[in-house]
Amino acid sequence: MSRWHRRWLPFAVAVVAAVVAAASVNEHAFYNLRFHLGLYSRDARKAEIEQTLRQFNRDFATFFNVGGPTSILPTFPADNLIKRRIFQEVRYWDGMNAVMVYDKDTFTIEKIELTRPDRAVVIAREVWYISAQDAVTRKTISTLKKSPERVRYILRLDHGKWRVMEFEIYGEKDAIPAEVKG
Numbered sequence: 001m002s003r004w005h006r007r008w009l010p011f012a013v014a015v016v017a018a019v020v021a022a023a024s025v026n027e028h029a030f031y032n033l034r035f036h037l038g039l040y041s042r043d044a045r046k047a048e049i050e051q052t053l054r055q056f057n058r059d060f061a062t063f064f065n066v067g068g069p070t071s072i073l074p075t076f077p078a079d080n081l082i083k084r085r086i087f088q089e090v091r092y093w094d095g096m097n098a099v100m101v102y103d104k105d106t107f108t109i110e111k112i113e114l115t116r117p118d119r120a121v122v123i124a125r126e127v128w129y130i131s132a133q134d135a136v137t138r139k140t141i142s143t144l145k146k147s148p149e150r151v152r153y154i155l156r157l158d159h160g161k162w163r164v165m166e167f168e169i170y171g172e173k174d175a176i177p178a179e180v181k182g
Helices: 003-025 029-037 042-065 070-075 080-095
Strands: 098-116 119-134 145-158 161-171
Touching: 042 070, 042 080, 042 098, 042 119, 042 145, 042 161, 080 098, 080 161
Parallel strands: none
Antiparallel strands: 098 119, 119 145, 145 161
């Protein structure tokens, strides 16, 4: 074995062992490597995220508009705590024999930031028309309110699908504070 081999062989073995160890403990090792090397389709990821948010908003409105159908829960792209929070509010309105009707007017994404291979932060501008209706007669019991807002969505990639982990609602002209890393 040449002098060069003796000097660099332990280094090469250590690098290979480190890569194997990292790949074995990381759930998405190949995707993480591609993400950090920039070898993935950013546009495809952004399109997936936008599609997820459109589905989230459709399902969100459906839960409220018809009093919480549980049949769409498995396909609702949100974490369980979000689902729970939504159903608590739906049940609140149900207890008052009313439904809160959400009708989305516009949805425009301002920014999508992929912060990690499995995390994304999205800022969107949305306009919703909101009113309360009697659950039986569907007569309006509140005035129709136009609600323009900015929403920060925090998403994670779970088994190849994006899911909303959290969403924060701000006024149309409010500054959105910096995200707390953690």
